Amino acid sequence: MSRDSSSGYQAAREREDAQVSLVLTWLSLAAILCLLGIGSKAWHSGHSTHALILWFFILPIVVNMVWFAFSGNRDIQKAGLLVTVSVLFTYLIASGGEGNTGPLWFYVFPPLLFFLTSLKTGTMILLLVYLIALIVFQFPELPFVFAEYESDFKVRFFATLTFESIFCFVLEASRLKARNELLDLALTHEHAAKTDELTGLSNRRDMLNRLSGEFSRYQRSGHHFSIVLIDLDLFKTINDQFGHNTGDAVLMQFAELVQTVIRQTDIAARWGGEEFLLLLPDTSLLPALKLAERLRSEVAGNSFRFQGQDLPVTMSAGVCSIAQVNSIDSMLRQADLQLYSAKGAGRNRIAPRVRSQATATHSESNT
Numbered sequence: 001m002s003r004d005s006s007s008g009y010q011a012a013r014e015r016e017d018a019q020v021s022l023v024l025t026w027l028s029l030a031a032i033l034c035l036l037g038i039g040s041k042a043w044h045s046g047h048s049t050h051a052l053i054l055w056f057f058i059l060p061i062v063v064n065m066v067w068f069a070f071s072g073n074r075d076i077q078k079a080g081l082l083v084t085v086s087v088l089f090t091y092l093i094a095s096g097g098e099g100n101t102g103p104l105w106f107y108v109f110p111p112l113l114f115f116l117t118s119l120k121t122g123t124m125i126l127l128l129v130y131l132i133a134l135i136v137f138q139f140p141e142l143p144f145v146f147a148e149y150e151s152d153f154k155v156r157f158f159a160t161l162t163f164e165s166i167f168c169f170v171l172e173a174s175r176l177k178a179r180n181e182l183l184d185l186a187l188t189h190e191h192a193a194k195t196d197e198l199t200g201l202s203n204r205r206d207m208l209n210r211l212s213g214e215f216s217r218y219q220r221s222g223h224h225f226s227i228v229l230i231d232l233d234l235f236k237t238i239n240d241q242f243g244h245n246t247g248d249a250v251l252m253q254f255a256e257l258v259q260t261v262i263r264q265t266d267i268a269a270r271w272g273g274e275e276f277l278l279l280l281p282d283t284s285l286l287p288a289l290k291l292a293e294r295l296r297s298e299v300a301g302n303s304f305r306f307q308g309q310d311l312p313v314t315m316s317a318g319v320c321s322i323a324q325v326n327s328i329d330s331m332l333r334q335a336d337l338q339l340y341s342a343k344g345a346g347r348n349r350i351a352p353r354v355r356s357q358a359t360a361t362h363s364e365s366n367t
């Protein structure tokens with residue numbers, strides 16, 4: 001079971017992405033408030049150009065929020081905020097902000113970056129940020145660079161930013177490791193709760209859920225489906241004659257065989273003991289009977305072997321389509337009745353019988 005293909009993993013990723021989007025929305029609102037507040041302070045201190053530039057940055061943040069509200073595109077939401085913040089911080093370091101305090105905002109960057117992007121992308125962007133800071137510090141005469149910083153400040157700025165970046169990297173790496181371990185554990189439990197340990201097929205609980213899901217689909221859209229209830233014939237004799245381990249091996253081999261016969265959209269479950277249940281979506285009675293008959297014939301013709309011994313295995317099955325009944329319970333009851341009648345009629349057969357089936361079984365028994 002791969003982590004990426006599991007529905008549980010997808011759901012967890014989806015929840016995490018939704019959480020990140022929510023945090024981003026709150027961060028955007030906080031950024032707007034900060035820009036309004038700091039801009040107003042700059043305005044009242046007579047730095048009107050600086051105030052106007054700060055207020056101007058509110059525009060892309062609002063556009064990004066509105067865009068996200070309409071499109072729901074989380075990648076664009078992330079990228080939009082990252083680009084805006086990057087340009088804003090570049091402006092702050094180049095202009096010095098008020099009293100050369102602009103570079104202090106850079107400390108917001110490392111945690112934000114690692115939270116929004118991966119460790120690798122975050123590190124790359126951080127290195128770019130370092131480069132921008134280095135250029136501004138080293139070449140104060142460049143156009144658009146209005147600030148000049150003390151040497152002491154530059155050294156301490158890089159030292160503290162590096163310390164913070166490493167700390168954020170390590171924290172985020174351990175958070176991701178713990179998250180992945182937790183997800184793996186949750187997936188293992190989820191898988192175990194739905195799977196029969198011996199055969200690897202769905203277990204009864206999972207099959208009941210799937211049956212009820214399929215029944216809802218039938219009620220909504222009228223898509224027919226069928227079930228096949230299978231019982232291995234005289235299984236007690238196999239256990240008694242060859243031992244319980246041999247019986248287990250037969251159950252496993254049977255499960256493998258079933259999976260080669262059914263379609264990918266069909267579900268096979270171990271219903272209990274030596275009983276199996278197949279759920280066949282979009283299948284009416286006749287095709288379901290054909291599939292059951294093909295499986296029966298494969299089982300009868302297949303040589304089940306364990307520890308060098310050939311084992312005589314056959315199966316009987318009862319088939320029922322949703323068109324014949326009006327609930328899952330009555331469907332299961334009906335399939336059980338049919339199985340009972342197949343057993344009563346001599347085993348190694350499918351019920352209900354249709355003419356073509358009867359002919360096929362008859363000619364097989366004559367060969």
Ligand SMILES: Nc1nc2c(ncn2[C@@H]2O[C@H](COP(=O)(O)OP(=O)(O)OP(=O)(O)O)[C@@H](O)[C@H]2O)c(=O)[nH]1
Nearest residue numbers: 231232233234235236237239244245247248273274
């Ligand atoms: N080896 C093994 N045997 C199992 C398992 N679960 C159930 N059984 C055995 O399956 C046998 C079922 O026997 P019965 O219910 O008498 O039915 P049967 O012998 O198959 O006879 P019919 O159903 O009438 O054809 C019992 O002996 C159970 O012990 C299992 O997980 N492993």
